[in-house]
Amino acid sequence: MPDTLDSWLQHIERIHPKTIEMGLDRLETVRKRLDLSPKFRIITVGGTNGKGSTCAMLESILFHAGYRVGCYTSPHLLEFGERIRINRMQAIDNAIVRAFSRVEKARGDVQLTYFEFTTLAAVLLFSEAELDVAILEVGLGGRLDAVNLFDSDCAVITGIDFDHMDYLGETREAIGFEKAGILRAGKPGICADRDPPSSVMEHARNTGAQLLRIGHEFDFARHGNGWDFHGKTARLGLPMPSLQGEFQLSNASASLAALDAMNLSVSIDAIREGLADLALPGRFQILKTRPEVILDVAHNPQAARALASNLRRNPPKGRTIAIFGMLADKDIEGVVEEMKDVVDEWLLAMLDVPRGASMEKMQSAFSNPHPFFSSVIDAWHHACAICAENDRILIFGSFYTVADFMGSIPLRD
Numbered sequence: 001m002p003d004t005l006d007s008w009l010q011h012i013e014r015i016h017p018k019t020i021e022m023g024l025d026r027l028e029t030v031r032k033r034l035d036l037s038p039k040f041r042i043i044t045v046g047g048t049n050g051k052g053s054t055c056a057m058l059e060s061i062l063f064h065a066g067y068r069v070g071c072y073t074s075p076h077l078l079e080f081g082e083r084i085r086i087n088r089m090q091a092i093d094n095a096i097v098r099a100f101s102r103v104e105k106a107r108g109d110v111q112l113t114y115f116e117f118t119t120l121a122a123v124l125l126f127s128e129a130e131l132d133v134a135i136l137e138v139g140l141g142g143r144l145d146a147v148n149l150f151d152s153d154c155a156v157i158t159g160i161d162f163d164h165m166d167y168l169g170e171t172r173e174a175i176g177f178e179k180a181g182i183l184r185a186g187k188p189g190i191c192a193d194r195d196p197p198s199s200v201m202e203h204a205r206n207t208g209a210q211l212l213r214i215g216h217e218f219d220f221a222r223h224g225n226g227w228d229f230h231g232k233t234a235r236l237g238l239p240m241p242s243l244q245g246e247f248q249l250s251n252a253s254a255s256l257a258a259l260d261a262m263n264l265s266v267s268i269d270a271i272r273e274g275l276a277d278l279a280l281p282g283r284f285q286i287l288k289t290r291p292e293v294i295l296d297v298a299h300n301p302q303a304a305r306a307l308a309s310n311l312r313r314n315p316p317k318g319r320t321i322a323i324f325g326m327l328a329d330k331d332i333e334g335v336v337e338e339m340k341d342v343v344d345e346w347l348l349a350m351l352d353v354p355r356g357a358s359m360e361k362m363q364s365a366f367s368n369p370h371p372f373f374s375s376v377i378d379a380w381h382h383a384c385a386i387c388a389e390n391d392r393i394l395i396f397g398s399f400y401t402v403a404d405f406m407g408s409i410p411l412r413d
Contacts, residue, residue: 001101005093008100009080012118016111022144026110027120031149033106036123040070040131042150043258044182046138047158048175049303050192050251053243053283054158055135057255061274062133063088065266070126070134072147074115077281077403084122086129091122099124115139119146133264141168143181154258155182155209156190158251160197161302162331172197183209188261190218192254210261218257220249229253231260236268241275244284246313247306282402284310292316292392295406297399299326301334307396311342318390319344323379325401328357332365335397343394345386346370349379351400376404 002008043058045051055073062069068087076082081090099121103112112120119139126134136147142157160176168175176197183189185208191200192214204211212218218231227249229236234256241248252275259266284307287293298307311320322343326332348362348370359372373379376395383393395405 005097008097012114016113021113024149027116027146027149030107030110038127041133041153043135043154044147044152045156046142046179046182048161048163050158051137054251054255055137056278056280057252058135060278061271064273065270067132070131072122073137074139075399078407091125116146141178143178148182151184154188154262156254156258159193163300173199176200183207190254190257192250212257220253229256231257234260242278243280245310290389291387294394295402296396297402298396299330299398301331301338304335304338308338308342316392318388321345321383321387321393323347323349323395324397325349325351325376326357326397327355328361336365347379347383348372349376350374353400376401377408
């Protein structure tokens with residue numbers, strides 16, 4: 001067997017011929033062999049955008065409330081351990097390797113994808129840690145995603161938009177059906193989409209889930225420097241979360257609605273501390289440098305719309321120069337359309353991954369050609385050469401785009 005985390009990750013990437021294979025039957029076979037039946041409560045978080053922020057908020061609030069909490073998210077930016085956290089600390093390499101070894105022994109000749117393999121390992125580590133609550137972020141879709149192997153005590157659907165349509169369907173109704181697959185009979189389901197597809201409500205009715213919708217059973221209102229949340233039992237006045245962006249209030253509201261619906265004992269102080277004590281790299285992350293640098297993993301039109309809204313609320317004195325790299329299977333034209341009015345100069349960058357969009361693919365999203373660079377870092381050096389002190393540099397389009405920058409340039413807030 002491999003003996004280091006890096007060699008394990010390389011091994012896991014090779015054992016299945018596909019990056020993605022939807023379905024839970026193979027996973028269930030290995031779960032039974034592992035005798036893996038979590039005793040902790042589970043919050044499953046799905047949706048198109050906002051999953052990572054919602055997971056981080058839930059994790060932080062529960063931690064400050066004194067719970068032993070685990071959080072499993074994806075993808076990571078720099079280190080695999082970012083995906084598996086116990087009491088807000090990354091799992092150490094030796095522990096991950098030990099969990100990988102157990103999954104490998106149990107799977108036998110069963111082929112698991114990278115995400116399936118790592119999901120089982122994460123839940124193994126959470127079981128060993130004797131958690132009170134684990135937060136599991138859906139990787140893709142919901143109904144057939146690996147984390148859906150484990151029944152949740154509460155499911156959160158942050159929002160529904162077009163992404164991964166090759167797997168989830170071409171319409172919001174089809175995508176909504178897949179996202180709603182994380183709902184469970186008799187358990188609360190939190191929907192933070194103000195206009196969800198009817199398939200979500202229909203699936204909730206068919207499964208007997210207790211669906212709570214933003215704008216109905218819970219909501220928020222912004223005022224001055226703060227905001228109010230009202231849910232099933234809670235009425236709270238709160239300061240703004242430390243995560244930037246108006247859309248974060250929807251994520252915060254969904255988090256509070258989930259805790260409220262689960263009747264978890266959480267004080268107002270824990271909520272305030274939890275929402276203030278947050279730093280999520282790559283989500284409208286502002287580096288207070290000269291010029292200002294903003295990092296954002298937005299990679300679909302809905303996320304780009306939220307990013308554009310944030311940029312309009314924080315206008316620079318000078319220009320906005322965008323370093324833009326995307327994957328070829330994403331809606332590049334849709335993202336550009338949402339961002340065209342807030343970007344003054346585009347620098348297109350190649351991503352050094354098999355799914356990275358080619359120069360031709362990137363250029364085709366624009367009516368006029370823009371400078372194209374062989375890497376994010378080459379584009380960064382050019383941006384530094386042409387920008388003025390009052391300009392800002394935006395680096396966005398993919399987790400890979402942000403990770404390429406973060407892995408090469410020392411960051412300072």
